[in-house]
Amino acid sequence: AQSVTQLDSQVPVFExxxxxxxxxxxSSVSVYLFWYVQYPNQGLQLLLKYLSGSTLVKGINxxxxxxxKSQTSFHLRKPSVHISDTAEYFCAVSVFGGAxxxxxxxxxxxxxxx
Amino acid sequence: ExxxxxSPRYKIIEKRQSVAFWCNPISGHATLYWYQQILGQGxxxxxxxxxxxxxxxxxxxxxxxxxERLKGVDSTLKIQPAKLEDSAVYLCASSSAGxxxxxEQFFGPGTRLTVL
Numbered sequence: 001a002q003s004v005t006q007l008d009s010q011v012p013v014f015e016x017x018x019x020x021x022x023x024x025x026x027s028s029v030s031v032y033l034f035w036y037v038q039y040p041n042q043g044l045q046l047l048l049k050y051l052s053g054s055t056l057v058k059g060i061n062x063x064x065x066x067x068x069k070s071q072t073s074f075h076l077r078k079p080s081v082h083i084s085d086t087a088e089y090f091c092a093v094s095v096f097g098g099a100x101x102x103x104x105x106x107x108x109x110x111x112x113x114x
Numbered sequence: 115e116x117x118x119x120x121s122p123r124y125k126i127i128e129k130r131q132s133v134a135f136w137c138n139p140i141s142g143h144a145t146l147y148w149y150q151q152i153l154g155q156g157x158x159x160x161x162x163x164x165x166x167x168x169x170x171x172x173x174x175x176x177x178x179x180x181x182e183r184l185k186g187v188d189s190t191l192k193i194q195p196a197k198l199e200d201s202a203v204y205l206c207a208s209s210s211a212g213x214x215x216x217x218e219q220f221f222g223p224g225t226r227l228t229v230l
Binding site: 004009032041042043044045046049051090092094100101102103104105106107 | 118145147149154155156157158159162170205207209216217218219221222223224226
């Protein structure tokens with residue numbers, strides 16, 4: 001079975017500062033990796049995904065993430081955050097070639113302070 | 115293109131009552147998912163449909179939860195009777211079922227259920 005651990009439940013940062021949200025996963029088979037964002041009272045929106053190829057993936061809103069197979073990590077980064085980035089962020093995995101069920105981490109609440 | 119639609123957006127019920135949620139996926143999407151998101155946790159898959167057949171319902175509490183997808187389009191998730199621990203946001207998602215090994219899931223806005 002797959003599992004996802006998001007190491008920080010809350011991350012407060014100042015506007016225009018860089019941020020890193022950490023994600024580690026566990027799986028005995030190859031997986032796809034995802035980051036989703038959830039704004040208040042809204043559904044989940046895909047930020048970026050790693051399927052194969054380059055380990056550095058770029059997503060929407062200036063976010064990027066790096067897949068590290070040896071450390072089973074998929075950390076999300078942004079060099080300069082904006083107030084509008086305040087949201088809940090979820091890391092998720094699905095099994096390569098499987099039924100594409102998503103297994104989510106518990107989420108990280110990113111709060112941007114002016 | 116219209117997104118995934120869900121209704122109602124909010125529902126408050128007493129414990130032991132029954133409740134139903136409705137989901138209309140993106141047109142043409144063969145795969146439909148229901149997730150339960152308890153406050154402070156990530157979403158957890160309850161059931162996955164491919165057209166009108168069930169692919170995975172291993173985490174659905176079948177003594178009280180049921181779901182159907184008649185005609186392979188809309189879906190209804192029902193809870194009967196509800197318990198306090200069922201308070202959560204219920205998210206519906208859909209994806210196409212192409213031959214690719216990956217098909218993006220698109221999420222609806224969710225239904226927030228409060229059980230008193």
